[in-house]
Amino acid sequence: xxxxxxxxxxxxxxxxxxxxxxxxxxxxxxxxxxxxxxxxxxxxxxxxxxxxxxxxxxxxxxxxxxxxxxxxxxxxxxxxxxxxxxxxxxxxxxxxxxxxxxxxxxxxxxxxxxxxxxxxxxxxxxxxxxxxxxxxxxxxxxxxxxxxxxxxxxxxxxxxxxxxxxxxxxxxxxxxxxxxxxxxxxxxxxxxxxxxxxxxxxxxxxxxxxxxxxxxxxxxxxxxxxxxxxxxxxxxxxxxxxxxxxxxxxxxxxxxxxxxxxxxxxxxxxxxxxxxxxxxxxxxxxxxxxxxxxxxxxxxxxxxxxxxxxxxxxxxxxxxxxxxxxxxxxxxxxxxxxxxxxxxxxxxxxxxxxxxxxxxxxxxxxxxxxxxxxxxxxxxxxxxxxxxxxxxxxxxxxxxxxxxxxxxxxxxxxxxxxxxxxxxxxxxxxxxxxxxxxxxxxxxxxxxxxxxxxxxxxxxxxxxxxxxxxxxxxxxxxxxxxxxxxxxxxxxxxxxxxxxxxxxxxxxxxxxxxxxxxxxxxxxxxxxxxxxxxxxxxxxxxxxxxxxxxxxxxxxxxxxxxxxxxxxxxxxxxxxxxxxxxxxxxxxxxxxxxxxxxxxxxxxxxxxxxxxxxxxxxxxxxxxxxxxxxxxxxxxxxxxxxxxxxxxxxxxxxxxxxxxxxxxxxxxxxxxxxxxxxxxxxxxxxxxxxxxxxxxxxxxxxxxxxxxxxxx
Amino acid sequence: xxxxxxxxxxxxxxxxxxxxxxxxxxxxxxxxxxxxxxxxxxxxxxxxxxxxxxxxxxxxxxxxxxxxxxxxxxxxxxxxxxxxxxxxxxxxxxxxxxxxxxxxxxxxxxxxxxx
Numbered sequence: 001x002x003x004x005x006x007x008x009x010x011x012x013x014x015x016x017x018x019x020x021x022x023x024x025x026x027x028x029x030x031x032x033x034x035x036x037x038x039x040x041x042x043x044x045x046x047x048x049x050x051x052x053x054x055x056x057x058x059x060x061x062x063x064x065x066x067x068x069x070x071x072x073x074x075x076x077x078x079x080x081x082x083x084x085x086x087x088x089x090x091x092x093x094x095x096x097x098x099x100x101x102x103x104x105x106x107x108x109x110x111x112x113x114x115x116x117x118x119x120x121x122x123x124x125x126x127x128x129x130x131x132x133x134x135x136x137x138x139x140x141x142x143x144x145x146x147x148x149x150x151x152x153x154x155x156x157x158x159x160x161x162x163x164x165x166x167x168x169x170x171x172x173x174x175x176x177x178x179x180x181x182x183x184x185x186x187x188x189x190x191x192x193x194x195x196x197x198x199x200x201x202x203x204x205x206x207x208x209x210x211x212x213x214x215x216x217x218x219x220x221x222x223x224x225x226x227x228x229x230x231x232x233x234x235x236x237x238x239x240x241x242x243x244x245x246x247x248x249x250x251x252x253x254x255x256x257x258x259x260x261x262x263x264x265x266x267x268x269x270x271x272x273x274x275x276x277x278x279x280x281x282x283x284x285x286x287x288x289x290x291x292x293x294x295x296x297x298x299x300x301x302x303x304x305x306x307x308x309x310x311x312x313x314x315x316x317x318x319x320x321x322x323x324x325x326x327x328x329x330x331x332x333x334x335x336x337x338x339x340x341x342x343x344x345x346x347x348x349x350x351x352x353x354x355x356x357x358x359x360x361x362x363x364x365x366x367x368x369x370x371x372x373x374x375x376x377x378x379x380x381x382x383x384x385x386x387x388x389x390x391x392x393x394x395x396x397x398x399x400x401x402x403x404x405x406x407x408x409x410x411x412x413x414x415x416x417x418x419x420x421x422x423x424x425x426x427x428x429x430x431x432x433x434x435x436x437x438x439x440x441x442x443x444x445x446x447x448x449x450x451x452x453x454x455x456x457x458x459x460x461x462x463x464x465x466x467x468x469x470x471x472x473x474x475x476x477x478x479x480x481x482x483x484x485x486x487x488x489x490x491x492x493x494x495x496x497x498x499x500x501x502x503x504x505x506x507x508x509x510x511x512x513x514x515x516x517x518x519x520x521x522x523x524x525x526x527x528x529x530x531x532x533x534x535x536x537x538x539x540x541x542x543x544x545x546x547x548x549x550x551x552x553x554x555x556x557x558x559x560x561x562x563x564x565x566x567x568x569x570x571x572x573x574x575x576x577x578x579x580x581x582x583x584x585x586x587x588x589x590x591x592x593x594x595x596x597x598x599x600x601x602x603x604x605x606x607x608x609x610x611x612x613x614x615x616x617x618x619x620x621x622x623x624x625x626x627x628x629x630x631x632x633x634x635x636x637x638x639x640x641x642x643x644x645x646x647x648x649x650x651x652x653x654x655x656x657x658x659x660x661x662x663x664x665x666x667x668x669x670x671x672x673x674x675x676x677x678x679x680x681x682x683x684x685x686x687x688x689x690x691x692x693x694x695x696x697x698x699x700x701x702x703x704x705x706x707x708x709x710x711x712x
Numbered sequence: 713x714x715x716x717x718x719x720x721x722x723x724x725x726x727x728x729x730x731x732x733x734x735x736x737x738x739x740x741x742x743x744x745x746x747x748x749x750x751x752x753x754x755x756x757x758x759x760x761x762x763x764x765x766x767x768x769x770x771x772x773x774x775x776x777x778x779x780x781x782x783x784x785x786x787x788x789x790x791x792x793x794x795x796x797x798x799x800x801x802x803x804x805x806x807x808x809x810x811x812x813x814x815x816x817x818x819x820x821x822x823x824x825x826x827x
Binding site for chain 1 (some may be wrong): 718758760771789794796797798799801804818819820821822824825826827
């Protein structure tokens with residue numbers, strides 16, 4: 001490998017030998033895989049080395065011609081892989097996320113594989129990277145208890161056997177922090193409204209990401225770590241770092257991310273790349289680099305001390321500027337979102353970006369030459385202010401990289417920054433919300449298992465849709481109002497749908513009276529989702545628009561709504577109805593099972609006025625069920641338990657619908673009779689008069705809606 | 713509620729978990745169950761000021777949080793209590809957290825950022 005490095009020097013350094021000497025260190029480290037650095041100390045790292053040289057060999061032939069097309073394809077592939085990875089993550093399928101992440105962080109599977117389905121490819125990759133046994137072990141691990149990076153890394157070729165069993169005892173038993181109700185409410189509202197993000201949001205996002213196998217070679221510190229550093233409390237900061245390491249070896253680390261809060265007004269991300277021996281700051285509000293290099297310097301010093309750079313005779317971390325094209329916030333509220341985007345960028349697609357990152361080239365990565373504090377700071381400033389040094393031609397450097405056995409195909413890929421448009425910000429906010437809600441299980445346990453089963457159910461079928469993946473985070477939802485707006489352009493309609501989803505979730509999240517239109521929208525979404533869960537079609541959920549159009553005299557429209565549903569097997573119809581006279585929202589449950597068909601009304605009030613509902617429902621249904629048995633309607637009214645506030649009724653109706661779905665159309669009471677009572681007695685643990693239940697139901701439904709409406 | 717140490721200079725609290733500022737005062741006022749083992753926790757804020765809490769191992773941390781926030785006159789929701797950088801949850805107890813005598817809990821202020 002020595003000659004390769006020298007070549008780079010000849011090719012790139014046109015500034016004279018003196019500076020060459022000064023920068024030799026960082027260059028060598030920047031281009032050498034970490035295996036080399038620590039092989040003497042760590043036998044386990046050799047695997048990595050093998051893997052990388054292997055990659056190099058395989059890719060030899062691909063090369064020069066068609067480079068741009070290649071790059072474009074690779075870029076797309078990277079994007080798709082990241083999407084699948086994050087989607088898996090969101091779905092709670094960590095194993096798949098791991099495999100998907102491996103797919104683009106590690107070996108790259110060759111060009112042939114690209115045309116196949118992402119799923120096959122990922123699995124293939126998983127097999128080849130981990131070996132079948134390891135994958136199985138990984139699955140077992142998942143079955144047992146929640147895995148942590150430490151535990152996972154013992155299976156990965158990157159960290160080899162280093163992690164050992166040490167990972168399991170630190171880090172809060174692999175559990176995520178559970179918010180209090182107030183805390184969670186605040187987080188939800190912050191995300192849904194365009195508000196500044198608090199440490200809670202960022203730390204929970206970091207926590208979730210740190211628990212993914214993707215971050216196995218990374219430490220994602222929380223937002224308070226830098227506070228310790230700033231105060232000069234190195235001993236405590238060190239203890240935190242040790243704990244975040246969770247038993248992993250220091251040598252296995254490639255990345256340390258330090259999110260920093262500035263003056264309670266701004267978020268930036270500082271990270272140390274221990275492979276390339278650099279530290280940089282990505283600031284959502286400043287593309288030109290940090291105005292205040294002291295942050296970089298502080299982090300650098302602390303990490304060098306922690307990792308024992310001096311003892312290892314390792315050259316100090318080089319301060320480098322943020323790469324060109326770093327996405328910047330367009331406003332004054334979204335820097336927190338951008339820090340998360342950066343984290344995704346760094347943790348998930350980092351290998352793509354940084355290898356060919358022009359800023360990462362030796363010609364530009366000026367070493368922080370000073371030994372003392374002031375010297376270092378000066379070094380940083382000089383570099384940050386200094387003009388760019390000529391980058392070596394890409395092809396040339398790629399060749400040299402290949403010579404060193406570093407992922408060569410990647411070397412052909414130009415820097416691949418996530419592109420963030422204004423639309424995406426809301427997407428990321430929704431994604432963050434989904435991510436955070438995903439970790440909040442304690443609130444769900446307060447409601448009964450039915451909600452839990454709905455919320456935690458994984459949509460296995462989504463992988464079939466991988467080919468049609470849109471932009472990530474998932475393209476928003478088909479929550480178009482059935483009142484129909486039709487004929488919009490795609491970008492525009494995306495935007496509108498997303499806004500609608502936001503308003504929908506927001507109306508659910510905040511504790512205020514909602515307007516009836518918004519509640520109707522919420523119920524539309526919920527009913528159409530419930531239909532997806534009703535696999536045999538015996539229970540059918542109808543949009544509230546059905547009754548609305550009936551009342552409005554629009555019979556044709558109500559028929560059209562019914563026609564869209566598959567009613568071949570229908571035994572029970574659930575119809576949400578808005579009827580102000582009967583206290584707002586009512587769920588009409590129409591049972592077609594018995595000889596005598598029945599309508600049951602579930603509402604929160606005495607339903608005295610509900611009589612008016614029956615004629616409409618009957619008329620609507622008779623038109624629909626023409627040719628069936630003659631209908632004999634038995635009219636019953638059963639009030640739900642009192643829901644504390646009117647705005648909570650739609651949530652109660654959705655819960656009730658879930659229960660009906662779970663119980664099945666022919667649910668029977670112990671006496672053998674068909675169960676007609678869907679009140680509290682048949683729903684243990686669900687008390688609609690209880691604020692806490694309501695809150696947890698709200699969180700559960702939010703999570704459920706987010707997950708399942710986020711992709712058509 | 714006797715003062716056993718001249719260093720004690722904080723206003724007295726009615727809560728069972730007596731808070732003492734800048735002094736490791738140990739009184740027997742909180743020992744309602746002599747069998748239950750109690751420990752002293754140091755809650756350290758960002759300025760380095762430490763507040764001592766003598767708690768039973770089975771006491772939920774929620775009580776400590778509320779007591780601390782009450783002493784400082786801030787909303788408990790704006791405080792973050794951390795043990796070695798990990799958030800402590802309300803319902804956890806010292807025993808669950810494997811806290812020992814004189815262990816330090818960091819308290820941090822809420823952080824916000826937007827622009």
